Amino acid sequence: MIGHETPAQDCHVPEGTPEPYALAGQAAAAIARRTGVERHDVAVVLGSGWQDAVAELGETRAEVRTDELPGFAAPTVAGHHGRLRSMEVAGVATLVISGRVHLYEGHTPAQVVHPVRSAVLSGARTVVLTNAAGGLDRAMRPGQAVLVRDHLNLTGRSPLGGPPPPPGFAPRFVDLTDCYSARLRALARAADPTLAEGVYAAFPGPHYETPAEIEMVRRIGGSLVGMSTALEAIAARHLGAEVLAISLVTNLAAGVSAEPLDHEEVLAAGAAAAPRLARLVRAVIGTL
Ligand code: 8IG
Numbered sequence: 001m002i003g004h005e006t007p008a009q010d011c012h013v014p015e016g017t018p019e020p021y022a023l024a025g026q027a028a029a030a031i032a033r034r035t036g037v038e039r040h041d042v043a044v045v046l047g048s049g050w051q052d053a054v055a056e057l058g059e060t061r062a063e064v065r066t067d068e069l070p071g072f073a074a075p076t077v078a079g080h081h082g083r084l085r086s087m088e089v090a091g092v093a094t095l096v097i098s099g100r101v102h103l104y105e106g107h108t109p110a111q112v113v114h115p116v117r118s119a120v121l122s123g124a125r126t127v128v129l130t131n132a133a134g135g136l137d138r139a140m141r142p143g144q145a146v147l148v149r150d151h152l153n154l155t156g157r158s159p160l161g162g163p164p165p166p167p168g169f170a171p172r173f174v175d176l177t178d179c180y181s182a183r184l185r186a187l188a189r190a191a192d193p194t195l196a197e198g199v200y201a202a203f204p205g206p207h208y209e210t211p212a213e214i215e216m217v218r219r220i221g222g223s224l225v226g227m228s229t230a231l232e233a234i235a236a237r238h239l240g241a242e243v244l245a246i247s248l249v250t251n252l253a254a255g256v257s258a259e260p261l262d263h264e265e266v267l268a269a270g271a272a273a274a275p276r277l278a279r280l281v282r283a284v285i286g287t288l
Contacts, residue, residue, distance in 0.1 A: 020110040020117065021166050023071035027118035030069050031095065035062040035086035040095040042285055043119030043241075047100060047131035047228060048263075049248045049270025054096060056278035058089035066099055071118070073111045075099040084115075090286030095119050102227055103155060104206035112228075113159040113235035120239040126184070126288060127236040128281060129245040132270060133200065133226040134208070134253035136218050140196070141249065142265070143273045145280060147185050148245035149197040151230045152222050155204045159235040174238040184244035184284065191283035198223035200247060202230035211255025225253050244284065248273055 032038050046054060054060075066072035066082035075082050082099035089096075097115045101107045116127060133146070140146065160172040189195050201222035203209065209217070209225060217225060224247045233243045250269040251257060270277075 019166070020114065021169055024114060024117035024121050026070040027072065027114070028121035031064065031084065031118060031122050034064045034068070035084070037061065037086045037093055039123035040086065040093045040119065041123060042089070042092055042094040042126045042128065042288070043097060043116065043122075043124035044089075044094060044128040044281060045097045045100055045116065045130060045232065047129075047248075049132035049250055049267060049273070050130045050277060051098060052271045052274035053278040053281065054085065054098065056275055057096065057282060058087045058094070060085045060087050062086040066115070069118075071114045073101045073107050073114070075101050076105045090282050092285050092288065094285060095122060095124060100228060102206075103157065103204045103231075104227055109157045109159040109161065109231050112231050116232045116236050117239065120236055120241045125241055127232070127241045127243050128284070129229050129232055129243065130277070130281075131226050131229050131245070131247050132250045133224040133247035134251050135198075135249040136214060136223045136225065136253050136256055137198070138252070138256060140252065142251060142269045144196070144249045145273070145277060146196045146198045146224060146247045146249055147188055148180050148200045148224070148229070148247060149185065150180060150199050151233065152199060152201040152217070152220060153230040153234070155202050155230065157204075157231065159231045160238060165238075170238055170240070172238070174234065176234065176237060179233050179237055179243060180245055181242040184242055187284050187287050188244060188246070188280065190287065192280055198247065200224045200226060200229060200245065203227055209254050214253045214255050217253075224249070246277075246280070248277065
């Protein structure tokens with residue numbers, strides 16, 4: 001704009017872009033007010049295929065629609081409802097988030113991680129991220145839960161890109177050596193010793209991979225493929241929360257399986273596995 005001077009020392013924040021940390025703080029305050037729960041100790045993000053687990057997680061104390069909270073984008077995917085539940089899970093105040101939003105819906109990384117940031121600012125020191133994923137290992141079976149040991153962020157995006165975090169927040173150069181807590185994985189394995197572990201490769205989607213891309217993932221050490229979780233884990237770690245991520249394998253990845261890939265099988269596999277998944281999450285929360 002002619003005649004308009006931009007202060008050289010300031011990072012440029014486009015006009016009208018809400019500051020993500022302030023927005024998450026506002027959402028956290030609204031969550032406390034709307035649920036009547038001042039502090040939630042644990043957050044659980046329910047991915048596709050995990051929605052049916054909610055009824056078996058515990059007691060729902062309050063429910064809030066995310067369209068009534070600051071900064072929450074509306075989900076556009078079948079199997080995702082924009083809703084937060086304040087639940088008592090194994091005696092622990094837990095915020096259960098249904099209605100994850102994804103990059104492939106056109107949302108920005110900041111929007112994708114807003115629910116997790118809001119939950120951590122609501123008090124959650126533990127974040128449980130769940131998802132449905134394709135499995136690369138022939139031994140993986142649809143309906144099987146796999147603990148995420150690490151990720152390959154192939155989205156090309158970061159929730160920490162853009163202006164630096166404001167004062168009071170950690171610097172953006174966050175260490176991801178221990179992104180997925182070994183302690184929490186051990187608790188999950190104590191609850192179910194048969195649980196396998198895998199490396200989750202996050203793609204932007206929404207298309208599934210080609211067989212060549214799956215072969216690439218295999219060669220760089222991935223064993224699960226999905227379209228979520230990695231950015232949320234990064235944002236949660238940046239805020240100092242401990243992260244557990246669990247993938248429900250609902251299909252074998254392209255070229256591994258002869259079956260075509262579709263979203264319906266994701267939801268069906270989740271419905272069948274729901275009681276088992278809920279038991280696992282409850283057991284982990286109960287032993288924190
Ligand atoms: I469910 O095969 C599910 N989500 N990227 N690839 C990717 N995401 C998935 C897949 C898959 N299956």
